[in-house]
Amino acid sequence: MATQLKRTELIFREDIDYSALMRKIMKMGKEKFIEELIDSGLRGRGGAGFPTGLKWKIVKEYPDPIKYIICNADEGEPGTFKDREILDKASEKVIWGMALASYITGAKEGFIYIRAEYKYLKTKLRIAIDRMEHNIKSLGINFKLDLIFGAGAYVCGEETALIESMEGFRGEPTNKPPYPVNEGYLGRPTVVNNVETFVNAMIIADIGAEEYKKLGTKASQGSKLFSVSGDCCKEGVFELEMGMTVQQFVDEFGDGDTKAVQVGGASGFCVPRKEFKNTIIGFEGVPTGGSMKVFNSSRSMYNILENYLIFFEEESCGQCTPCRVGTQQLLHGIRAVKRKEKPKTYLDELLRLAYTMKYASKCGLGRSVGNAFTSIIENFREEIVY
Amino acid sequence: MISNAEEFIAQLADKHGRKRESLLPILQDVVDQYYYLDESYMVNIARELDISTADVYGTASFYSFLGINEQGKHVIRVCQTIVCDMKRKEDIIDAITELLGIRPGETTHDGKFSLFYTNCLGSCHKGPAMLINDELYGDLTPEKTKDILVSYMKR
Ligand SMILES: Cc1cc2nc3c(=O)[nH]c(=O)nc-3n(C[C@H](O)[C@H](O)[C@H](O)COP(=O)(O)O)c2cc1C
Numbered sequence: 001m002a003t004q005l006k007r008t009e010l011i012f013r014e015d016i017d018y019s020a021l022m023r024k025i026m027k028m029g030k031e032k033f034i035e036e037l038i039d040s041g042l043r044g045r046g047g048a049g050f051p052t053g054l055k056w057k058i059v060k061e062y063p064d065p066i067k068y069i070i071c072n073a074d075e076g077e078p079g080t081f082k083d084r085e086i087l088d089k090a091s092e093k094v095i096w097g098m099a100l101a102s103y104i105t106g107a108k109e110g111f112i113y114i115r116a117e118y119k120y121l122k123t124k125l126r127i128a129i130d131r132m133e134h135n136i137k138s139l140g141i142n143f144k145l146d147l148i149f150g151a152g153a154y155v156c157g158e159e160t161a162l163i164e165s166m167e168g169f170r171g172e173p174t175n176k177p178p179y180p181v182n183e184g185y186l187g188r189p190t191v192v193n194n195v196e197t198f199v200n201a202m203i204i205a206d207i208g209a210e211e212y213k214k215l216g217t218k219a220s221q222g223s224k225l226f227s228v229s230g231d232c233c234k235e236g237v238f239e240l241e242m243g244m245t246v247q248q249f250v251d252e253f254g255d256g257d258t259k260a261v262q263v264g265g266a267s268g269f270c271v272p273r274k275e276f277k278n279t280i281i282g283f284e285g286v287p288t289g290g291s292m293k294v295f296n297s298s299r300s301m302y303n304i305l306e307n308y309l310i311f312f313e314e315e316s317c318g319q320c321t322p323c324r325v326g327t328q329q330l331l332h333g334i335r336a337v338k339r340k341e342k343p344k345t346y347l348d349e350l351l352r353l354a355y356t357m358k359y360a361s362k363c364g365l366g367r368s369v370g371n372a373f374t375s376i377i378e379n380f381r382e383e384i385v386y
Numbered sequence: 387m388i389s390n391a392e393e394f395i396a397q398l399a400d401k402h403g404r405k406r407e408s409l410l411p412i413l414q415d416v417v418d419q420y421y422y423l424d425e426s427y428m429v430n431i432a433r434e435l436d437i438s439t440a441d442v443y444g445t446a447s448f449y450s451f452l453g454i455n456e457q458g459k460h461v462i463r464v465c466q467t468i469v470c471d472m473k474r475k476e477d478i479i480d481a482i483t484e485l486l487g488i489r490p491g492e493t494t495h496d497g498k499f500s501l502f503y504t505n506c507l508g509s510c511h512k513g514p515a516m517l518i519n520d521e522l523y524g525d526l527t528p529e530k531t532k533d534i535l536v537s538y539m540k541r
C-alpha cells in the first residue's frame with residue numbers, strides 16, 4: 001500500500017536547549033512573539049480549536065497582577081491517548097511551553113491538571129518540573145508549577161469544570177461568559193491550554209511561524225498527533241499533517257475491511273465508507289482532538305452507539321436537563337427500538353432530541369452527544385433497528 | 387483507628403491548607419490511605435475546613451475515584467469503553483471473577499480487592515486495559531490478568 005501521508009517529527013523532538021530558546025524569545029520580546037504565534041495560525045489542540053495566540057494576548061493584556069497558566073491534561077475522550085504519550089515522552093517540552101506562556105502573559109503560577117488515571121506519571125513530571133523551575137530562575141523569571149490530580153470525571157476536561165474542580169468543588173461546567181481568560185482560576189485571568197498546544201507553542205518558538213505554516217492546510221496549520229486504535233494494521237500515536245482525507249488515512253492504517261471511522265472520539269463524528277474520499281480531517285472537514293477509531297465490517301454499529309451512550313450517560317454531570325435526561329432517553333430509546341418495543345420511526349424522534357440537546361445543553365458534553373448519535377443513525381439505521 | 391484518622395486528617399490539612407482548594411487533595415490522600423471515604427472521615431474533613439459535611443459529601447460523591455462506599459485495598463478498574471470492549475474486555479472480567487469471585491461493583495470478603503468498570507483509560511491501542519490502584523496494565527489476556535492479580539494477593 002503506497003504511503004501518501006506526510007509524516008512530521010516535531011512534537012517528540014527533545015534535542016532542544018530550552019533555556020537558550022527562552023533567552024531567544026526574551027530577546028525577541030513579548031509583543032513580537034504573540035504576533036508570531038497568531039501568525040502561525042496555531043489553534044488549540046484540545047478540540048475546540050480556539051486560536052492560541054489570541055488567548056495568550058487576551059490574558060497578557062488583562063490588567064490583573066495575578067494570573068494563572070493551566071495545562072489541561074485531563075484527556076478522557078474515548079480513543080484519545082496522545083496527551084499521555086506527550087507527557088511521558090516529551091514532558092520537558094510541555095512544561096517549558098507553560099513557562100513560555102507564563103513569561104508572555106505575566107503569570108507567576110501554573111498547574112497541570114492531570115487525570116487520576118495517569119497518576120503513574122507523577123514522579124517523572126515532578127522531576128521535570130523541578131528542573132524547569134530551577135533553570136528558569138536563572139533567567140530571572142519566577143514561575144511556580146504544580147501538579148493537580150483529577151479524580152475520575154470526564155467532564156472535568158471542560159475548562160470551566162476543570163477550574164471548579166481545582167477550586168475544590170464538584171466538576172460542573174459554568175456558563176460562559178465569563179471565560180477563563182477573564183475570570184478563571186480563583187477569579188483571575190487564566191490560560192487553559194491542551195498539552196499538545198503548549199508543545200506546539202514551543203515548536204513555533206523554535207522554528208518560527210514561517211516554517212510552521214508550511215505544514216498542514218490553511219484552516220488547519222501544523223502537524224497533529226493522532227491516537228489510532230481499533231481494527232487497524234497498526235495502532236498507536238502518530239504525528240501527521242492535517243488536511244488528509246479519511247480515505248488516505250484508512251489506506252495506511254485500516255485492516256483492508258474498514259466500514260467506518262470515528263473521528264474525534266465519542267464526541268466526534270462517525271464517517272462511513274462511502275464518505276471516506278471526500279472527508280477531510282481538520283477544521284475544514286471533521287475536526288478532531290486526535291482520536292481515530294477504526295471499525296471493520298465485523299463490528300455492530302449498534303454496539304458502538306450503545307457503548308458511547310453509556311459513556312455519556314455516566315459522564316454527564318447531571319446539572320442541566322437536556323443532557324441529563326437526554327443521554328438517558330437516547331440510550332433507553334435505541335434499546336427499545338432494538339427490542340422492538342418501539343417502532344423504527346421512533347429513531348426520528350430520538351434524532352430530534354439529539355438536535356435539541358445540541359442547542360439546549362449547557363456545555364460541550366451535552367452539545368456533542370448528537371454528533372456520534374446522528375452520524376451513526378443516519379448512516380447505519382438498519383443496523384440499529386435489526 | 388478513628389482517632390488516628392482524625393490526626394491524619396489534621397496533618398493533611400496542615401499540609402494542603404484549609405482553603406476550599408485544599409478539599410480535593412485532602413480527599414485524595416485519605417482515599418490513598420484508607421481506600422475509601424468513611425462518613426466519619428468526611429465529618430472530620432468538614433470540621434478541619436470549616437465547611438458542611440454535606441458539602442464534603444456532595445463534592446466527593448461527584449468523583450468516581452473517591453469511593454464513598456467500602457472499598458478494597460486494591461481497586462481494579464477495567465476499561466469498558468468501545469475499543470477495549472471490541473478487544474474482549476468481558477473475558478478479562480470473567481477471569482477476575484473466576485479468580486476472586488467478585489463481579490463489577492463488588493468487594494472480596496477479605497476486603498482486599500474491589501472490581502469496577504471504568505471509562506477509557508487512554509490506553510486503547512493496548513486494550514484491553516485495566517488500572518489497579520495507580521498502576522496501568524495493557525494488552526491483557528485472561529492468563530496475564532490472573533498472573534497480575536496473584537502478584538497483588540501477596541501484597
Ligand atoms: C466534555 C468536555 C471535555 C473536554 N476534555 C478536554 C480534555 O481532556 N483536554 C483538553 O485539552 N480539552 C478538553 N476539552 C476542551 C476544553 O474545554 C478547552 O477548550 C481546552 O482545554 C482549551 O485548550 P486548547 O485551546 O489548547 O485546545 C473538553 C471539553 C468538553 C466540553
Ligand code: SF4
Pocket residue numbers: 155172173315316317318319320321323324361362363364365366367
Ligand atoms: S451539558 Fe451535560 S455535562 Fe454539560 S453542564 Fe449540562 S449536564 Fe453537565
Ligand code: FES
Pocket residue numbers: 078079080465466467468469470471505506507508509510511513515
Ligand atoms: S477504550 Fe479502553 S483504554 Fe481507551
